[in-house]
Amino acid sequence: MAEARQHRSRWVRGLLWLGGTVSLALAALGVVLPGLPTTPFVLLAAACYAQASPRLHQWMLNHRWIGPMLRDWERDRSLTRRSKTVAVLSMAVMVSLSIWSFRGRVAVQLVLLATAAVGAWVVLRLPTRKR
Incomplete structure (x- = not known):
């Protein structure tokens, strides 16, 4: 793996760094914005x-906060x-509150419901680890 990293061009490393930085920013937003997932962006x-x-x-x-999750995931x-x-x-609680706050806006409610369903599907399809 270290050899593969050494052979990557500066351009590719820069794009990966940018992708990581944007993902981390989206994860931070996901902490405060209901419906925006955090964990997939951290990973x-x-x-x-x-x-x-x-x-x-x-x-x-x-x-301190994301390290244990990442170490568990990588292991x-x-x-x-x-x-x-x-x-x-x-997710269900936050999306339900969001749907309630957008009452009367059916299109927005359906988008929230659809994104919540996708988020739940992603989480539920991951392998389950024994304690």
């Missing part, structure tokens, strides 16, 4: 940084049943 940022900037990847692995490539339950239930 994407880590994958991009692993290829473009080992220093930033290491920073993410050692981060097992799965989520615990509890993590899946918390993720889907918190």
